[in-house]
Amino acid sequence: MFGKKKQTTSIDKDQLELIENAQKRIRQKKRLYVHFVVFLIGAVFLIIANTILGIGEDFTIAGVNWFVYAILAWLFLFAYHFINVFITHKFMGKDWEKHQLERLVSKQQQRIDEIKKTLIKEETEMAKSQLFQDQDSAANLDEKKKTNLTIIVAAGEDNAIGKDNDLIWHLSDDLKRFKRLTNGHHIIMGRKTFESFPKPLPNRTHVVITRKTNYEAPEGVIVVNSLEEAIDASSSDNNPFVIGGGEIYKQALPLVDKLEITRVHASFEDADTFFPTIDAQIWKEVSRTTRDADDKHKYAFSFITYERR
Numbered sequence: 529m530f531g532k533k534k535q536t537t538s539i540d541k542d543q544l545e546l547i548e549n550a551q552k553r554i555r556q557k558k559r560l561y562v563h564f565v566v567f568l569i570g571a572v573f574l575i576i577a578n579t580i581l582g583i584g585e586d587f588t589i590a591g592v593n594w595f596v597y598a599i600l601a602w603l604f605l606f607a608y609h610f611i612n613v614f615i616t617h618k619f620m621g622k623d624w625e626k627h628q629l630e631r632l633v634s635k636q637q638q639r640i641d642e643i644k645k646t647l648i649k650e651e652t653e654m655a656k657s658q659l660f661q662d663q664d665s666a667a668n669l670d671e672k673k674k675t676n677l678t679i680i681v682a683a684g685e686d687n688a689i690g691k692d693n694d695l696i697w698h699l700s701d702d703l704k705r706f707k708r709l710t711n712g713h714h715i716i717m718g719r720k721t722f723e724s725f726p727k728p729l730p731n732r733t734h735v736v737i738t739r740k741t742n743y744e745a746p747e748g749v750i751v752v753n754s755l756e757e758a759i760d761a762s763s764s765d766n767n768p769f770v771i772g773g774g775e776i777y778k779q780a781l782p783l784v785d786k787l788e789i790t791r792v793h794a795s796f797e798d799a800d801t802f803f804p805t806i807d808a809q810i811w812k813e814v815s816r817t818t819r820d821a822d823d824k825h826k827y828a829f830s831f832i833t834y835e836r837r
């Protein structure tokens with residue numbers, strides 16, 4: 529069951545090749561040696577044949593016996609054999625070829641490695657630049673998304689903002705705050721709100737939204753046909769305001785970044801225009817100032833600033 533494993537002699541491929549090469553070399557040298565001996569004997573034989581046996585005695589070339597030429601020719605052959613064994617085979621034989629091939633392969637491998645490295649480097653740089661581009665466009669998108677638009681509104685506890693195309697209350701400090709915040713800015717409004725003003729407000733650029741294509745407005749008032757056009761028309765302003773009324777607030781709420789609310793602490797059942805509900809999941813209160821009712825202010829109210837979460 530647990531019998532001895534049979535021992536086998538194993539010679540690896542390289543060793544076998546070395547042995548074969550050594551044997552081949554021995555055979556080559558042996559043949560050269562035989563050639564040398566045969567050449568010596570042959571030379572002696574040619575000398576004897578010509579000089580002693582008198583074979584071709586009369587045949588001379590330029591006064592020199594033929595056997596000299598024969599020996600020289602043979603010597604040349606022998607020299608060729610010698611060179612072949614000791615020089616050509618050594619330097620240009622199979623080993624030499626193999627060595628050259630290996631060198632070529634390793635050079636090619638080096639080149640492949642270098643190309644690979646360059647490719648990896650280029651890929652990394654491309655990926656990096658792609659990343660930067662993505663980050664850039666993401667930043668641009670963010671920038672685009674960030675309109676810096678602010679809604680400014682005064683709304684009752686029940687979100688009431690108007691009745692019969694007019695405000696329901698008169699709160700002088702609220703109007704002052706409105707003037708202060710919007711001063712020098714673009715104010716975007718619906719056609720109805722614009723028409724509720726006796727005249728355009730000073731030191732503000734009015735952008736009036738209407739579906740009418742031939743709406744006539746006083747000089748300096750910008751008339752547009754959609755909220756998007758109104759935002760575009762205000763792009764030179766770093767903080768344009770949406771000032772109402774109900775229809776425009778509803779459309780603008782998802783696009784603005786900030787809400788300046790004057791919360792009037794009362795409810796107005798007979799109102800006909802309302803501000804949309806402020807979703808606490810989307811908006812966070814960042815500041816609040818409360819004022820009590822007084823001679824100039826029939827209702828108590830709070831200035832509340834909300835920012836998008």
Ligand SMILES: NC(=O)c1ccc[n+]([C@@H]2O[C@H](COP(=O)([O-])OP(=O)(O)OC[C@H]3O[C@@H](n4cnc5c(N)ncnc54)[C@H](OP(=O)(O)O)[C@@H]3O)[C@@H](O)[C@H]2O)c1
Pocket residue numbers: 680681682683688689690691692693694695717718719720721722724737738739740752753754755771772773774775776777779801
């Ligand atoms: N409490 C506050 O802070 C406050 C502020 C502002 C206004 N308000 C009150 O709000 C009331 C007015 O609001 P409202 O809702 O009746 O009217 P509004 O929003 O001021 O204007 C509505 C008009 O805007 C145009 N419009 C709306 N959406 C449009 C769109 N997508 N494309 C093109 N044009 C569009 C239409 O004009 P055309 O009909 O000409 O096509 C539409 O009739 C008034 O009572 C006002 O006093 C209150």
